[in-house]
Amino acid sequence: MDYLIFKALAENLQSAWAGARIVRVTSSGPKSFSFQLLSGKNRRTLLFSLEGLMPRFHLLSEAPRGTEIAPPFLLLCRKFIEGARLKLCEVSPLQRVLVVTLETRDLIRGLVPYKLVFEVMGKQSSLVLANFDGKILGSVFIRADERLEAGRDYQVPVLSGERNVWTRDVERFSRVLRDRRGDLAKTLSSSFWGISRTHWDALLLSVSGFLSPEFLDESEIQALWREVSGLLDRPFPGAWLVPSETPGAWEITLLPMPGREGRVFPDIHTALEAWFSERDEAERVRRLRDSLLRALSRTSDRLNRKYEARKKEEERLFAAEALKGEAMELIASLSEIDPALLRETSARAQALFKQYKRARAVSGSVEARLASVLQEMKYVDSLRHFVGQGDDRTLLEDMEEELQERGYVPRPGGGARTRERKSSFRCYESKDGHRICVGRSNRENEALLHESTGPRDLWFHTRNMPGSHVILKLSGRERVPPELIELCARIAAHYSKGRGSLVEVDFTERKYVRKPRGSPPGFVLYHNARTVRVSSGDFSAHVTTV
Known part of the structure; x- marks a missing residue:
């Protein structure tokens, strides 16, 4: 989420939802908070999340499921700003810091303002609630920062502008690209803060006519600078999800990219909701698949040990058959041996028969049990194949049910239940x-x-x-x-x-x-x-x- 997307989110929120009332605050995780907005007959949910690899805020069409345990920050929000109206959404200049001004009505003081501040700064990202005096009431963060302790005055962090593209002049900007060849979008995104590589790709396409130009001449560099300089004042009514270089992945852009046509959305909030929804679904599928594969790996190890045990039983059975053969030979030779050794030879044969019967009783139907283990090993191998190829959550949940029925995965709650197959071939x-x-x-x-x-x-x-x-x-x-x-x-x-x-x-x-x-x-x-x-x-x- 670069500065352009951050700014477009705030502007869209201000234009469409200023005056909306917060009717409910919920939490879908220890660092994810949802503010349900009501404006006339329209309802949307404003999400702030510090979970995962990408801190984010955007509107949702449906409120996420809440957690059973309420984090302390949720209780603060419910106490101070549940029922408040959203008055102003603004972004600190050239920083990914959103300041949402809220007003709630107090019987004694009348309208009381509060500020909800969302800072996106990598591991220093945070969500802060401050009162009308600017005192911090509470905060939630990725990494602890004494600047955000309750009772302190909230101050917007000061970031270095050394890599900010909008604080450069045209000559300093041109110096980065002049005589430079290769992946220009990568060069620009690593040299300047505020514009993502995807947006640099779109800008380079607009000035050069090529999706990935290897170099720019002086006139194209000047044209690119003019495009960059005008971005802060440019409206972004829509958004796109375009195919990424990674197969099956998508990238978000506010700028059209002919040649990388993707999916068009009416606004950046809708695009982000779709992008994160698909990413989260893919992550849930990955976690379920990995969990099932781990369970099958444990089952496979257990079956391998069971197979080795059955093979040893088979070896003991072969040894027992040898005892039986030896006993039969002794019995067959009784008529030919010395009468003085007859009793001793007969006792020896009886002892061998007893050993054979004991071994046979222990081994039982070794062949059938060994065949059963081999069949189950093939079955587990097929399960590992299908789970490994599974890319659909409904399909994986059906396979999870199959594993539960076989006892390879514990059933939640321990009770037996049946479920119709939901996936279809x-x-x-x-x-x-x-x-x-x-x-x-x-x-x-x-x-x-x-x-x-x-x-x-x-x-x-x-x-x-x-x-x-x-x-x-x-x-x-x-x-x-x-x-x-x-x-x-x-x-x-x-x-x-x-x-x-x-x-x-x-x-x-x-x-x-x-x-x-x-x-x-x-x-x-x-x-x-x-x-x-x-x-x-x-x-x-x-x-x-x-």
Whole structure:
């Protein structure tokens, strides 16, 4: 959040919400506070947050869920400014310091002003509540600062203007760019404070016509300076989210960027809400995925130990079989040995039989138990694959429920409960109109196999590795072209553990696929299959998402 965005947020807040009343103050975290505003029939929530890597303030369309424990700063706000009206929002000159003036009505003193100050200064960022005399009533901060102690007079921090672009003259500005080649936006953002790299990209594009020019001539440097000088007086009615260099990420800009068209928003508050909402959702997905992967890693370690124990039981069973063989040989030789040794040999054979029976009783059905462990290890391996590829919270929550049912993850509250599967398998449509459905988890694989297939549909799965079930929907005994077979196989390869490599994919008619009784979700046996070898490259150009 650079100075331009900070200033635009304050100006929009002042123009649209001056006079609004604070009807409720809540907290969604120890350092996140929400002020619910009411202006006529319009309601919005003003959020101030010092949590995460980026301190922020902006309006929200919905109030976040509050915490059960009220932080002390929340109690102060409720005591002094709940019910107050927002009178003025202003930004300290060339600093990311927002001062919100509030007025509340007192029976004795009449209208009483308070100030809510939000400072964005990296680890020194803070949120301060001060009274009408400028005395600090309380504050919340990232790093403790004696300047913000309760009872002190609040003073706006004084920052050095050495790197402030608006305190430079044209000659000092030009000196940074003159004869400079390479990543100019990076050079400018590291040389000057107040303008983000994304905004420098937009400014360079406007004066040079190129998204990433390698150098500027003197006339373009002068034009860039004029653009920068006019930014402080320029209105910013809208905002954009443009694609970042990082795949799947977005950047916020107040300036249009032809060539990097993204999503348009009516104001900067709406754009920031969308950006943080998507970022927070991505963070929740990442945390849930990492938590499930850790649980599966622990389960995998436990199964490996269990497998080693079963192997030792198998070795003991083999040793017991040797004892049995030795005892049988002794019994067979009784007719040939010296009668004087008959009793001793018979006792030896009986002792060996007893040892064999004890070992057999301990080992039990070793083969069946070893096979059960191997099957569970394959199942956990498939879970790790699907969780690792999961990028949707609903899908991951369904997989979390699956792990809870298997006992791999503790269920909250300890009670048993069932929940319907919320996620749905992904479906595509090929260019010739065929529907191709993909299960993205073991549960979805099972649902896809039993709920949405006909006996003549084709079933695809990578050979000998975890992956998705892929179903090609067919209307009957129609002839399937080889290129459609290859497309479905590529989709199966993409949604498998072999993504990014050359893999073998088996396919057969759905009627030749069955689920063994008592097997884990997603496990099947099949026959009459054919195999194709494909690479798991990008297939998006050949299908549309349904």
